Amino acid sequence: MIYKSVVEFSARLVSYRSLARKMSSGRPIVYITRSDMPECGVNLLKKECDVKYWPKPSPVPREEFLKEISGAAGIYCSLTDKIDKDILDAAGPSLRVVATISVGYDHIDVQECKKRGIKLGYTPDVLTDATAELTLALLLSTSRRLPEAQHEAQTGGWVSWAPTWMTGPGLAGSTVGIAGFGRIGQAVARRVKAFNTARILYWNRSVRPEAKEIGAVKVNFDELLTESDFVICCAALVPETKEIFNKSAFEKMKKSAIFVNTSRGGTVDQDALIESLKNNTIRAAGLDVTTPEPLPLDSPLFKLKNCVVLPHIGSASIEARDIMSELTAKNILAAIQGTDMPAEIK
Numbered sequence: 001m002i003y004k005s006v007v008e009f010s011a012r013l014v015s016y017r018s019l020a021r022k023m024s025s026g027r028p029i030v031y032i033t034r035s036d037m038p039e040c041g042v043n044l045l046k047k048e049c050d051v052k053y054w055p056k057p058s059p060v061p062r063e064e065f066l067k068e069i070s071g072a073a074g075i076y077c078s079l080t081d082k083i084d085k086d087i088l089d090a091a092g093p094s095l096r097v098v099a100t101i102s103v104g105y106d107h108i109d110v111q112e113c114k115k116r117g118i119k120l121g122y123t124p125d126v127l128t129d130a131t132a133e134l135t136l137a138l139l140l141s142t143s144r145r146l147p148e149a150q151h152e153a154q155t156g157g158w159v160s161w162a163p164t165w166m167t168g169p170g171l172a173g174s175t176v177g178i179a180g181f182g183r184i185g186q187a188v189a190r191r192v193k194a195f196n197t198a199r200i201l202y203w204n205r206s207v208r209p210e211a212k213e214i215g216a217v218k219v220n221f222d223e224l225l226t227e228s229d230f231v232i233c234c235a236a237l238v239p240e241t242k243e244i245f246n247k248s249a250f251e252k253m254k255k256s257a258i259f260v261n262t263s264r265g266g267t268v269d270q271d272a273l274i275e276s277l278k279n280n281t282i283r284a285a286g287l288d289v290t291t292p293e294p295l296p297l298d299s300p301l302f303k304l305k306n307c308v309v310l311p312h313i314g315s316a317s318i319e320a321r322d323i324m325s326e327l328t329a330k331n332i333l334a335a336i337q338g339t340d341m342p343a344e345i346k
């Protein structure tokens, strides 16, 4: 580049210097794994940190993530980002915190982070209502066949009101079984109770004291399967819950049972579920989570009338997503500043 004058050259030099100063501002670097994380959290981070991010509204490709993460003090990620040894190695010793905008953290190698003294943040509580609401929406959509009914209405199947057409089981008087009775399981139980259900059963590793006030009864897994008209999975994905809903579990359920999953696809043996739906071993299923995600368009699940599939939108209320983003940012800032994180995975 040829500069016309000494003045222009010096002006350029000043601007390069200030750019270089900004780039090595001494502020901690936080890497965000996609460009469309809710702004409120991102703006909080920008006040204190240099924020770098994958510039697209889609998950950062693995290669890019490994390349870009070097030198970061914090990672703001989501459940689509696998945080494992390779990512931690690529980040290097500067990394102090990984915070995920989710309550589930099965995508993070927790042990490896702990071994390296890297703090972990997540977003419990703030998405409980949103996820419970969506669970109820899915439960009703599946039992009362809403997508199928809308399709009929739109495509000429609605010939007249008909007494036995588009019928499905009601919640009133039914037995609802909830697998996993943490925050979300309990919030679902409180909501289904309002539908005048006869019994609420739950399966959980430990007794939950909150169950008494809700009126839910602890049972073993087999009882949950055999007794329930609706079986709802709210259990976190851990080694003990991996594919607990398998062929044998579906065979134990009532033929009229409806299965709903809003936790993780990994709790279900999906091939066994497909067979059970095809053979009417159970009546229907409503899934907000699948394996893999996104579910390929040629998946048999999309072809089954007795299956409703949603694209993992459990926590997708506007309010929940904003507060999740804020909490993720606050977790990162607290860890970097050495103060107590508002929601740390211990």
Ligand SMILES: O=C(O)C(=O)CO
Pocket: 079, 101, 102, 103, 104, 105, 127, 263, 314, 315
């Ligand atoms: O938070 C989670 O774990 C979800 O699945 C999506 O909000």
